[in-house]
Amino acid sequence: MKTDVLILGAGLAGLSTAHHLLGLGVRSRLVVEAKPTVGGVAGSVTKNGFTFDYTGHLLHLHDPYGKGYVLDLLKGNLAVHERRAAIFSKGVMTRYPFQANTKGLPLGVVVDCVAGFLETVHRPSGPSKRGDFLSWCRAAFGDGITRHFMRPYNEKLWQTSLARMTTEWQGRFVPKPSATEVLYGALADQNKRFGYNASFRYPVRGGIQALPDALARRLEPGVVRTGARVTAVDLRWKVAQVAGLGEVRYERLVNTLPLTTFLDLAGPLPDAVRQARGRLRxxxxxxxxxxxxxxxxxxxxxxxxxxxxxxxxxxxxxxxxxxxxxxxxxxxxxxxxxxxxxxxxxxxxxxxxxxxxxxxxxxxxxxxxxxxxxxxxxxxxxxVYDFARTPAVNAILRHLAKLGAQSIGRYGGWKYSFMEETLLDGKRCAERLAGVASARPAAAGGELQPLA
Incomplete structure (x- = not known):
């Protein structure tokens, strides 16, 4: 089997790439997916009348094109929700985000958090020259908020010391309130909605599986092959071994699998790239x-x-x-x-x-x-955004680009992002493959590009 563009993975990034390529006149493309359904982890499973997602997959639409794209795909099957989120600590339920809503916590905790925050306002120390996330938290929120929430929660999530993490991932994801908002939230029940996810959209029916299903329906029959696991990729000869299909020869490759997974089945790779892969966490x-x-x-x-x-x-x-x-x-x-x-x-x-x-x-x-x-x-x-991540990812993507391969999306691009951005990654990838300049540059936090 031969194709111009071979796309590994029928998640949102892969499906978006295939769909946007169609709109740009590139019809020779094949999407291969190991699972029996499309969507990847942006999918759902039904069991005994329940519809379960792979954790919460909520649509945060901020880009004009991305918003229009999703609204068109899920026309008549989307509801808008105003976020109702909370933090449970010290036996108390408080509003999200913690740093702006300490009312109700034990008095000593509230004083510790407010005093520490005001210290950053009146005697700012600035982040450390090293630029680690722990130092940033202390400089931005003070010792109290860092001690009672930022450090324990984030180390629980990331499973690594915050002193080993950079700050390059957190811009849109960690809201920073003003001193007035911190004080008000310590004294009263503050209902201001902070952050990028203050509201969200979600399908009325079908779970988040409704989104990749709608996207797959926009593609021609036979473009997506499910139950087709990639077992090996020869980057030099541009041949992939795919279960059920055998050899698939391609001219250009788009990977959306986790970057580590892809590198473990691809070759030949130079030692420098293998070593870079070993530094990914x-x-x-x-x-x-x-x-x-x-x-x-x-x-x-x-x-x-x-x-x-x-x-x-x-x-x-x-x-x-x-x-x-x-x-x-x-x-x-x-x-x-x-x-x-x-x-x-x-x-x-x-x-x-x-x-x-x-x-x-x-x-x-x-x-x-x-x-x-x-x-x-x-x-x-x-x-994990440790200090080894970005140099390693850049080295890997630079090498892949020389071989006609792109690695995109949350997992292929090895980054922290949300669904709208993943769909836009597919759009930008399709435009690069078709030789069309993107209407605008990738937003901050988009997939890393090979260094010149």
Whole structure:
């Protein structure tokens, strides 16, 4: 089999690339996907009347083109939600973000947080020259907020010391309130919505699977092959071995698989690229979905848990995104636990500790019946932005570009991003392949380009 453009992975990045190539007149392309369905981790699984996603996949639409694209794909099947998020710590539920909403916490914690923040305003020290995330947190929020939330929560999520992480990922994701907002949020219930995700959209029906399904329907029959796992890629001879298809010869390659996965099956690679791959770090997200025989388990969309006594860092309530996620009289929720990438996990023991933690936090009641349970782990959950990441990724992408290969999206580009940006990555990739200049440069945080 031969194709001009071979695309590895039928997640949002791969499908978007294929769709935008069609619009640019490039018809010779093939998308291969190991799973039996499209979507990758931006997909859903149905079980016993519940629809479960791979954790919370919510649509944050900020780019004019991206917004129009998604609204067209999901026309008539999108609802807008105003975020209802909270933090549970010290036995208290407070509004998100923590740094602007300390009212209700023990008085000593509130004083510690406010005093530390005001210290950064009146006697700013500035971030360290090294530029690590821990120093940035202390300079931006003070010791109190860093100690009570920023450090414990983020180290629980990223599974690494914040002193080893850079700040290049956090610009849009970590809101910084003003001194007035910090003081007000310590004295009153502040309902201002901070951050990039203050509102979001989510499908009314079908879970987030509705998005990749809608995108796949825009492609010609035969362009996407599911159940077709790539087992090897010869970058020099431009040949991929694909289960069920045999040899697939291509002229240009687009990878959307996790960069580490792709490099482990691709070759030949020089030692420098192999060494760069060895410096990439990530965490895995062990996602447990629960169906509970109670109509309203929680009134929020999700809750953060910074304390070590809880194994999970976040719990979300997907039936609050869409009532269709659970049968009548039931609730659907997802629980996220982070572990270092590649670490073994005893899911039976973890399951017990999760249920105990949910009961301790008051989310589950003793009499609650768990009617359905589904583990949906994400082996590559979050890319760790340590000081080795960016030089390593740039070296890898520079080498791949010389061989006619691009690696894009959250996982192929080895970055922290959201679904709209992933769709735009596919658009920009298609424009590069078709030799068309993008209407505008990639937004900050877009996929890294090979260095000149």
């Amino acid at each position: 990530w965490n895995a997200v062990w996602n447990l979905n629960l169906g509970v025989a109670r109509p309203v388990v929680g009134d929020r969309h999700w809750v953060y848990f910074p304390e070590k006594k809880f194994p999970f860092y976040r719990v979300g309530f997907s039936s609050n995104f869409s009532s269709a996620a659970a049968p009548a009289g039931h609730s659907a929720l997802y629980v996220e636990v982070a572990r270092p990438g590649g670490a073994r996990v005893d899911t039976a023991k973890l399951e017990v500790s999760i249920l105990d933690g949910l009961r301790e936090a008051g989310i589950l009641k003793k009499r609650d019946e768990i009617s359905t349970m589904a583990w949906m782990p994400i082996p590559v959950g979050y890319v």
